[in-house]
Amino acid sequence: MIRGWRLEIRKILNKNNKQRILNQDNFNMPDISTINDQMVEIPGGKIELRDDRIKHNWSVEIEPFLLARFPVTQELYFEITKESPASFKGDKKPVETVSWKDAVIFCNLFSEKAGLQPCYYLSADSTEITFDPKANGYRLPTEAEWEYACKAGTTGSRYGEIDTIAWYKDNSEGMTHDVAMKTPNSWGLYDMLGNVWEWCSDIYDETVYGSYRIFRGGGWCDEVRGCLATNRRRSHPSSFKIDDLGFRVARNLKDK
Incomplete structure (x- = not known):
């Protein structure tokens, strides 16, 4: 309920205050050809996931893959989509206020611009989305890949002391912050916890929640426990x- 109130307040503020309009003149455009330099090679391994709701644990084998060093920024999102949905404006801040569908559409557009094969097929009316695991383009990470990469070989629930690695309720001053300002994990990934939650590719529980998708990591307004x-x-x-709530992109390592 609090999250809902916060979003409604944000909408009211946006209506009452002239928002900065973002166009090409507002940005130092990213060089698409260098984006792969910001993709981290994640080694293969194994991760045990848990659903506390139903007290269920399961193990997942992780193939080596590529994961973006930080969440998609507003600068990059605008370069690819020509849209600026974020509530907290800033070129280097993570894009937020995007749906899962928005994220996969971005992945497809990004793939096309980079000369790669898109990973998602959208129906003519965009109501049905299917995933092609053999495509070499950008995609969302699975939740197993996300948690495995977040932990980066550690066994705890965080990869460091929270104030050094994450923007959360006690230090965010009520807003998102530029990416990569906190300490990364041992694999060189920034903002895996805090700043914005991140969409993953997986359906949560189809039998109970239908098409609902998973997001991970905690955000700027969450308590420590979040x-x-x-x-x-x-x-x-x-x-x-x-x-x-934002996202970061992944790719299959064999398609680097």
């Missing part, structure tokens, strides 16, 4: 957008 590598949340893939 910023854990193991926390799982979910929501509607098309309609749910909020100012502490």
Whole structure:
């Protein structure tokens, strides 16, 4: 309920205050050809996941893959989509207020611009989305890949002391911050906890929640207990957008 009130207040503020309009003149455009330099090679391994809701544990084998060093920024999102949905404006801040569907559309557009094969097929009316695991383009990480990469070989629920690694309720001053300002994990990944939650590719529980998709990591407005590598949340893939939810991209390593 509090999250809902916060989003409504944000909408009212946006209506009452002239928002900065972002166009090409507002940005130092990223060089698409160098984006792969910001992709980290994640080694293969194994991760045990847990659903506290039903007290269920399961293990997942992780193939080596590539994961972006930090969440997609507003600068990059605008370069690819020509849209600026974020509530907290800033070129180097993570894009937020994007749905799961928005994120996969970005991945496809990004892939096309980079000369790669898109990973997602959208129906003519964009209501059905299917994933092609053999495509070499950008995609969302699975939740197993995300948690495995977040922990970076550690066994705890965080990869460091929270104030050094994450923007959360006690230090964020009520907003997102530029990416890569906190200490990364041992694999060189920034903002895996805090700043914005991150969409993952997986459906949460189809039998109970239908098409709801998972997001991970905690955001700028979460308490300490919200910023854990193991926390799982979910929501509607098309309609749910909020100012502490963004995403980062992944690729299959063999397609580097």
